[in-house]
Amino acid sequence: MGIREAIAVALGTLRAHKLRSFLTLLGVIISVCTLVAVVAMVQGVNTYVGSKIARLGSNIFSVSQFSLNEMTNPVRFMRAKETNPIIRYQDYQFLRANARLPRAIGAQTQRTGTVKHNGRSLDEVNISGVTPNVLGMSAFQVANGRFLAPTDEQRRAYVAFVGPDIVTHLFGGANPLGRHILVSGQQYEIIGVATAQGDVFGQSQDNFVMIPLRTYQKIYGNQDSITLDVQARDARLLPATMDEMEMLMRVRRHLSWNEKNNFGIIGSDALMTLWHTLTGAIASVMVGVSFVFLVVGGIVIMNIMLAAVTERTQEVGTRKAVGARRSDILWQFLVESAVLSTVGGLIGVLLAYLFTLAAGALTPIPFSLPLGAVVLAVVISTLVGLFFGVYPASKAARLTPIAALHSET
Amino acid sequence: MATPTIHQPSTTTATPYAGDREVVIRTENLWKIYQMGSEQVAALRGVNLQIYRNEYVAIMGPSGSGKSTLMNLIGCLDSPTRGEYWLSGHLVSALDDDELARIRNQEIGFVFQTFNLLPRTSALHNVELPLIYSGAPPAERTERAMAALQQVDLGSRVHHKPNELSGGQRQRVAIARALVNRPSIILADEPTGNLDSTTSNEIMALLEVLWERGNTIVLVTHEHDIAEHAHRVIHIRDGQVAGDTRTRRGDAVANRPPAPSA
Numbered sequence: 001m002g003i004r005e006a007i008a009v010a011l012g013t014l015r016a017h018k019l020r021s022f023l024t025l026l027g028v029i030i031s032v033c034t035l036v037a038v039v040a041m042v043q044g045v046n047t048y049v050g051s052k053i054a055r056l057g058s059n060i061f062s063v064s065q066f067s068l069n070e071m072t073n074p075v076r077f078m079r080a081k082e083t084n085p086i087i088r089y090q091d092y093q094f095l096r097a098n099a100r101l102p103r104a105i106g107a108q109t110q111r112t113g114t115v116k117h118n119g120r121s122l123d124e125v126n127i128s129g130v131t132p133n134v135l136g137m138s139a140f141q142v143a144n145g146r147f148l149a150p151t152d153e154q155r156r157a158y159v160a161f162v163g164p165d166i167v168t169h170l171f172g173g174a175n176p177l178g179r180h181i182l183v184s185g186q187q188y189e190i191i192g193v194a195t196a197q198g199d200v201f202g203q204s205q206d207n208f209v210m211i212p213l214r215t216y217q218k219i220y221g222n223q224d225s226i227t228l229d230v231q232a233r234d235a236r237l238l239p240a241t242m243d244e245m246e247m248l249m250r251v252r253r254h255l256s257w258n259e260k261n262n263f264g265i266i267g268s269d270a271l272m273t274l275w276h277t278l279t280g281a282i283a284s285v286m287v288g289v290s291f292v293f294l295v296v297g298g299i300v301i302m303n304i305m306l307a308a309v310t311e312r313t314q315e316v317g318t319r320k321a322v323g324a325r326r327s328d329i330l331w332q333f334l335v336e337s338a339v340l341s342t343v344g345g346l347i348g349v350l351l352a353y354l355f356t357l358a359a360g361a362l363t364p365i366p367f368s369l370p371l372g373a374v375v376l377a378v379v380i381s382t383l384v385g386l387f388f389g390v391y392p393a394s395k396a397a398r399l400t401p402i403a404a405l406h407s408e409t
Numbered sequence: 410m411a412t413p414t415i416h417q418p419s420t421t422t423a424t425p426y427a428g429d430r431e432v433v434i435r436t437e438n439l440w441k442i443y444q445m446g447s448e449q450v451a452a453l454r455g456v457n458l459q460i461y462r463n464e465y466v467a468i469m470g471p472s473g474s475g476k477s478t479l480m481n482l483i484g485c486l487d488s489p490t491r492g493e494y495w496l497s498g499h500l501v502s503a504l505d506d507d508e509l510a511r512i513r514n515q516e517i518g519f520v521f522q523t524f525n526l527l528p529r530t531s532a533l534h535n536v537e538l539p540l541i542y543s544g545a546p547p548a549e550r551t552e553r554a555m556a557a558l559q560q561v562d563l564g565s566r567v568h569h570k571p572n573e574l575s576g577g578q579r580q581r582v583a584i585a586r587a588l589v590n591r592p593s594i595i596l597a598d599e600p601t602g603n604l605d606s607t608t609s610n611e612i613m614a615l616l617e618v619l620w621e622r623g624n625t626i627v628l629v630t631h632e633h634d635i636a637e638h639a640h641r642v643i644h645i646r647d648g649q650v651a652g653d654t655r656t657r658r659g660d661a662v663a664n665r666p667p668a669p670s671a
């Protein structure tokens with residue numbers, strides 16, 4: 001019996017039992033749907049985050065107390081806490097004095113705090129101490145007023161550049177320039193407001209107060225490590241600039257050639273890598289879950305195929321009586337099980353497609369259905385059908401023609 | 410039914426045709442014992458038979474005497490508990506599963522008492538079934554199945570499903586299926602059991618044609634006038650051969666030269 005006949009027989013049976021087939025396939029449908037949807041989601045989010053990170057400026061990297069490697073591993077992080085000194089204002093000055101390649105070096109440090117004005121208060125605000133040149137190295141722009149200036153830095157002035165959230169929440173949208181806010185018991189005059197950046201994953205990007213770095217250290221002390229933002233002159237010079245920073249830091253820290261860096265150099269590609277690791281972890285959990293569904297789906301298919309074999313004992317007997325070999329019967333039921341499961345896979349892909357359409361319409365994330373994932377999911381569902389069809393099919397194939405013919409229906 | 414004791418085989422009845430014709434079916438001391446829980450039912454108790462090429466044999470006997478059991482063994486649908494069966498000189502118990510499938514497909518056409526058509530499947534497809542398993546290409550398959558259906562006068566009902574056909578029409582589909590692969594042996598277990606006399610006569614006429622073409626025909630029946638179409642009647646009682654006689658038609662045929670082989 002050729003594959004065409006086998007598939008025709010299988011589709012005929014499917015059509016004869018539509019509802020039962022659909023219920024049978026639920027497991028496969030759900031698992032394929034999750035599988036494809038998760039891949040689509042991860043890919044969409046990656047694209048989205050990639051574009052966000054790219055907006056920070058591709059020629060920018062930072063020098064920080066810990067490397068990404070250390071930050072993402074608890075054990076390494078504990079160890080690095082012992083070995084990596086904090087980066088201080090003096091380090092910043094040293095790099096500025098000695099570096100030749102960067103276009104600019106900015107510095108910043110931050111904590112979260114509460115901001116008050118006139119009895120109203122806003123919690124969980126990002127309070128940053130920054131050098132004036134971080135404007136242009138970050139995503140925000142000045143919407144109103146001006147940014148922090150070098151003189152503010154020198155005078156350690158109590159001035160603040162704020163995100164639009166501060167304006168809406170504390171000033172009811174009114175012009176806040178020249179007015180004062182209270183942060184950790186200190187009054188700051190608002191000198192500028194940033195353009196709105198919106199949310200990234202429900203996290204507002206506009207919820208910040210920036211004050212001069214020197215002012216920050218005057219208030220909060222100098223025990224918070226600062227992070228240096230370094231801008232290379234262009235993309236070609238980026239690697240060399242990163243090397244120079246690394247070399248200067250090692251010199252300043254008196255590291256000998258066989259000692260590891262006790263600081264981190266984090267480029268946007270490293271951030272992207274980190275992000276991929278994170279989404280990869282989420283994806284593998286989801287893929288694991290969908291495989292559990294798949295196995296459950298496969299077992300359900302096996303069950304229904306066993307029932308089908310019993311139900312169609314007479315059919316098998318008739319086929320054998322007119323010359324079907326064991327292999328013909330085996331093949332017939334295997335194909336049937338595989339077709340069943342593949343149809344489930346296709347329905348799952350369709351549902352995933354609808355899901356990505358809906359998600360794409362409701363979020364700014366560009367979802368798309370990756371062809372590779374679709375093909376893989378369909379192939380996997382076919383294989384599941386084949387695998388879980390082996391036992392029922394071999395049971396059918398072993399029936400003797402007479403046992404099959406005698407069964408009452 | 411009595412529990413079997415090991416008997417000497419019953420005496421082989423003298424076969425009406427001795428001659429030099431080829432023996433296609435030969436059984437020796439054939440036993441079939443069904444296990445029903447703790448009880449054993451001996452459906453066949455030492456059957457010895459010889460059937461020659463192009464013979465037309467009727468098997469008669471009371472209900473439960475073992476006729477269907479014997480037909481199933483002859484048709485290679487079942488295997489005996491004891492004893493031996495040679496088909497065209499081959500010891501059937503020595504054949505493997507695929508060879509048996511090939512025999513059922515090409516050497517033997519079986520017509521069941523209960524038709525055994527695939528439900529939800531057109532008459533045409535039912536008749537095509539043996540051709541599918543013999544690997545005929547689709548176009549040839551359809552063509553031959555159509556021809557077989559026309560032969561049984563069902564050319565106008567090819568797309569009907571079994572439940573859209575009358576009993577006689579279903580039996581004719583079953584016959585078309587049995588002969589579509591041009592087997593040399595046709596086995597029919599009460600092919601007219603469920604049919605009225607007119608339809609029965611049509612079926613018998615069909616079997617007559619097949620015999621004329623050189624087929625060996627074995628049919629089970631309860632009715633004497635059906636058995637009269639055959640040339641030889643084997644009586645089965647309690648799982649044993651109780652008689653083997655030539656009919657009037659058999660006498661007539663015996664006196665003319667043997668038909669050309671299929």
Ligand SMILES: Nc1ncnc2c1ncn2[C@@H]1O[C@H](COP(=O)(O)OP(=O)(O)OP(=O)(O)O)[C@@H](O)[C@H]1O
Binds near residue numbers: 443473477
């Ligand atoms: N699968 C089976 N399991 C147990 N006993 C069986 C089985 N098939 C047949 N028998 C028994 O074997 C005996 C012979 O049965 P068989 O079907 O061969 O009779 P038959 O001569 O064809 O009868 P009928 O004329 O009614 O068709 C009966 O006693 C029957 O009960």
Ligand SMILES: [Mg+2]
Binds near residue numbers: 476477478522598
């Ligand atoms: Mg019977």
